[in-house]
Amino acid sequence: AQSVSQHNHHVILSEAASLELGCNYSYGGTVNLFWYVQYPGQHLQLLLKYFSGDPLVKGIKGFEAEFIKSKFSFNLRKPSVQWSDTAEYFCAVNTNAGKSTFGDGTTLTVKP
Amino acid sequence: NAGVTQTPKFQVLKTGQSMTLQCAQDMNHEYMSWYRQDPGMGLRLIHYSVGAGITDQGEVPNGYNVSRSTTEDFPLRLLSAAPSQTSVYFCASRQTPGGGTGELFFGEGSRLTVL
Numbered sequence: 001a002q003s004v005s006q007h008n009h010h011v012i013l014s015e016a017a018s019l020e021l022g023c024n025y026s027y028g029g030t031v032n033l034f035w036y037v038q039y040p041g042q043h044l045q046l047l048l049k050y051f052s053g054d055p056l057v058k059g060i061k062g063f064e065a066e067f068i069k070s071k072f073s074f075n076l077r078k079p080s081v082q083w084s085d086t087a088e089y090f091c092a093v094n095t096n097a098g099k100s101t102f103g104d105g106t107t108l109t110v111k112p
Numbered sequence: 113n114a115g116v117t118q119t120p121k122f123q124v125l126k127t128g129q130s131m132t133l134q135c136a137q138d139m140n141h142e143y144m145s146w147y148r149q150d151p152g153m154g155l156r157l158i159h160y161s162v163g164a165g166i167t168d169q170g171e172v173p174n175g176y177n178v179s180r181s182t183t184e185d186f187p188l189r190l191l192s193a194a195p196s197q198t199s200v201y202f203c204a205s206r207q208t209p210g211g212g213t214g215e216l217f218f219g220e221g222s223r224l225t226v227l
Binding site for chain 1: 143145147152153154155156157160162170202204206214215216218219220221
């Protein structure tokens with residue numbers, strides 16, 4: 001069965017610090033990878049996704065993620081975080097079988 | 113465009129009561145699903161549907177029923193509520209039944225408390 005593991009449960013950063021959130025997945029077949037963000041009191045929305053081509057994908061608000069197939073990883077990065085990036089971040093995997101599986105989430109707190 | 117609409121947003125139940133969480137989408141999406149979100153446990157799939165008349169179980173289906181009589185609607189029924197079902201429930205839909213490149217579109221969530 002597919003699974004997704006996010007390494008950090010809670011990350012606290014100061015504004016302008018760089019961010020990297022780890023995500024590893026377990027699935028032997030073709031996958032499509034996603035990062036979703038949930039701002040306080042809101043529903044989840046798509047941050048970025050990878051399905052083919054350039055393994056470095058760019059999303060909204062300056063976020064990017066790199067797919068490393070050999071490591072089964074899809075880490076999220078941002079060079080300089082802002083207070084408004086405070087949110088919960090979820091890594092997710094789609095398989096061709098149809099299910100979407102989510103990691104446990106990482107809560108990011110950015111101190112002004 | 114309303115997207116995915118969930119009702120109610122908040123609900124308090126007593127143990128043993130039943131209720132239905134409603135979910136409707138107006139994007140003509142084939143795939144619909146229900147997740148529950150609990151602290152430290154991320155989102156766990158309860159049930160999903162790849163089209164009208166077709167439903168299947170996810171990771172945590174016990175205590176929940178679903179049906180999909182139309183493309184638009186995917187209600188989640190709690191047959192006999194238990195305190196362990198206290199959670200935030202999200203309905204999500206996707207264009208394609210298969211996983212593929214399609215992202216999920218989420219409703220705003222329903223916060224359920226079972227006393």
